[in-house]
C-alpha cells in the first residue's frame with residue numbers, strides 16, 4: 001500500500017510556495033466561494049442561529065437587576081452570569097486565564113479547529129450573515145465575479161451600493177451589541193435617547209467599532225483567519241496526527257483523475273472536479289493536506305459528498321478524520337486519548353465553575369494597625385486596634401458585623417454605629433478587639449474573625465492578637 005509521502009511526492013507541491021489569497025505580484029486574490037449547501041451547512045446554520053440569538057440577546061437579560069454579562073474594561077467592572085467581578089478578584093482572573101489557555105490547547109489537540117468552523121463569531125458573521133446577503137444581492141460566485149469585472153452600469157451601482165449599505169447597517173447593529181457588552185444596555189439607551197453632546201466619547205467608540213466591523217466583513221474577510229488570528233497561527237504547533245480535522249482521504253482519493261463515461265475506474269475516487277476548492281472561503285485545496293488557512297468550515301465536505309452522490313461513490317472522501325486515521329485506514333472513534341483529554345477539559349471547567357459559584361460576596365482584610373502594640377485595660381482585658389476593609393461584590397448594600405471565632409471576645413467599632421458596605425463598593429474603618437487576659441495563652445494568638453450580614457456568614461478572616469508575655 002502506498003504511504004502518505006509517496007502519494008504526496010507524486011502531487012504538485014507548488015502550493016507550499018504561495019498563499020492562496022496573494023498572487024505572484026503580492027496583490028490580494030479576491031475569493032469568490034460558491035454558495036455552500038449540504039447537511040453540514042444546515043447543522044452549522046442551526047448552530048449559528050443559536051449563537052447569534054445568544055450574542056444579541058444576552059445584553060438584554062437581567063439577573064438581580066444587573067446585566068447577565070458585562071465587560072466594562074474602562075471601569076474594571078465585569079459581570080458574569082450576574083456575579084460582579086472587580087480588580088480584587090485577580091486570583092480568580094488568573095485561574096480563569098490558566099484554565100482558558102489549558103482548555104484551548106487540550107481542545108485543539110483533540111478536536112482541531114472545531115471552534116473556528118462552528119462557533120467562532122468571525123466565521124459565523126462572515127459565512128452565515130454577510131456572505132448570505134452577498135449571495136442574495138449579487139448571486140452565486142460566477143455572478144459576483146462577472147459583476148466585479150463588468151463596466152460601471154446602473155445595475156452594478158445599485159447592487160454594490162445596496163450590498164454595502166446593508167453591510168454597514170449590520171455592522172452598526174453589531175457595534176451597538178458590542179458596546180452594550182461594555183457599557184450595558186441602559187447606558188446604550190441613554191446614548192440613543194439623550195443629546196449627542198453628552199455622549200461624544202461613547203458615540204465615537206460606536207462609530208469606530210462600526211467602521212472596523214464593516215471593513216472586516218466587507219473587505220478584510222478571510223484574512224482575519226489566515227493572517228491576523230493568533231489561534232489560527234497556533235494550529236501548526238497544536239495539531240498532531242491524532243487531531244480531528246477536516247481532511248481529504250488521500251488513501252482513497254488518489255490517484256485522482258477525471259471520470260469518463262462508461263470507463264471502468266482503476267484509479268482513486270477523486271474525480272478532480274475542483275468542487276471542494278470552488279466552495280472554500282479561504283481559497284485553498286484541502287487535497288493538499290491540513291493547512292493553516294483551513295477554518296474547518298465543512299463546505300468542502302458537503303461539496304464532495306454531493307459529487308460522490310452524483311457519481312455513485314460512497315460519501316466521506318473529505319470528512320472529519322485524523323491524519324493517522326486516514327493513513328491507517330481506521331474510522332474516527334473514541335480513543336482513550338480523546339476520552340482522557342475530554343475528561344480533563346470537563347474537570348477544568350468544573351473547577352473553574354465551582355471557584356466562580358463559591359466565590360464570597362465580600363472580600364475582607366483585617367490587619368492590626370501598624371505601630372500599635374496591645375493595651376492593658378483596668379477590667380483585666382487586653383485590647384488590640386485593627387484596620388478593616390470590607391469590599392462588597394454584590395449589587396446591594398450590606399450591613400456588616402464581625403464575630404471572633406473560638407475565643408470569648410468583644411468588638412468595638414471606632415467612630416460608627418454600624419458598618420454599611422455600599423453595593424459594588426467598600427466599607428473601611430478601625431475597631432478594637434477585647435479579650436480577657438486569662439484567655440490568652442501566649443504572646444501572639446491566632447484569631448479567626450467571622451464576617452456576617454443579615455445573620456449570614458459571608459467569610460472568615462484570619463489575623464493575630466498580641467498580649468503580654470506569659
Ligand code: SF4
Nearest residue numbers: 270271273274276304
Ligand atoms: S470535490 Fe471531491 S471529487 Fe471533487 S476534487 Fe474535491 S475531493 Fe475530488
Ligand code: SF4
Nearest residue numbers: 280294295297298300
Ligand atoms: S478546506 Fe474545506 S473546511 Fe477548510 S476552509 Fe476550505 S472549505 Fe472550509
